[in-house]
Amino acid sequence: MTVHFIGAGPGAADLLTLRAVELLRSSPVCVYAGTYIDDAILDHCPAGTRLVDTAKLDLDAITAELVAAHRRGEDVARLCSGDPSLYSALAEQSARLDAADVPWDVTPGVPAYAAAAASLGVELTMPEVTQSVVLTRAQARSTAMPSTEALQNFAATRATLALHLAITRTRIIADELAEFYGPQCPAVVVFHASKPDELLLRGTLADIADQVEAAGLRQSAVILVGPALSRRLVTESHLYDACRDRS
Incomplete structure (x- = not known):
């Protein structure tokens, strides 16, 4: 399965791309930073989605969540505030996923x-x-x-x-x-x-x-x-x- 790094945009729930919303709706797991991403965006996730707030997690703990979901055969929506190309810690997270042989992709967002x-x-x-x-x-x-x-x-x-x-x-x-x-x-x-x-x-x-x-x-x-x-x-x-x- 795949970890989808998704640009959550600047905050408004209706500024996500159509692709981002579809991935949120189809991923059984959503990993997000609660400091920046609120319930309005998480409302795109269906009932029963496993929601993981990374606000108090370190990189090892975040990676463990992503790898565990992959091993369960579940796609993960990994929400990043703004756009993943800027200050998102994409590089270190994707490097960990590469090392664990977990596939991933990126969906841009409004910076x-x-x-x-x-x-x-x-x-x-x-x-x-x-x-x-x-x-x-x-x-x-x-x-x-x-x-x-x-x-x-x-x-x-x-x-x-x-x-x-x-x-x-x-x-x-x-x-x-x-x-x-x-x-x-x-x-x-x-x-x-x-x-x-x-x-x-x-x-x-x-x-x-x-x-x-x-x-x-x-x-x-x-x-x-x-x-x-x-x-x-x-x-x-x-x-x-x-x-x-x-x-």
């Missing part, structure tokens, strides 16, 4: 930064302003960042930054980025993007940390920084240019 941009109604790229988006994180109680990926290296490009796992370091980050973007550069924090309790904090690098601290945010938020967030269009793209040769 949190995309849901945050949708809530804001912004395009993270803007003609002649920025054409790149950097997805990165901050280091706190986590593995070290590679030295080549220091935040100032990304900031020097003035691309749009989408920072995950960084909300507790907002003030430090804002001060560091202000040296490159300027203190009045737009900065936005989106807490629980797409969920009923979603919170949007709009500001600049000069005041966004004050807003985060006043709101008491400690997790589950994305920080977006960059001039494209201002929505002040400078130049239209050539995509729908009336003068473009479409022959």
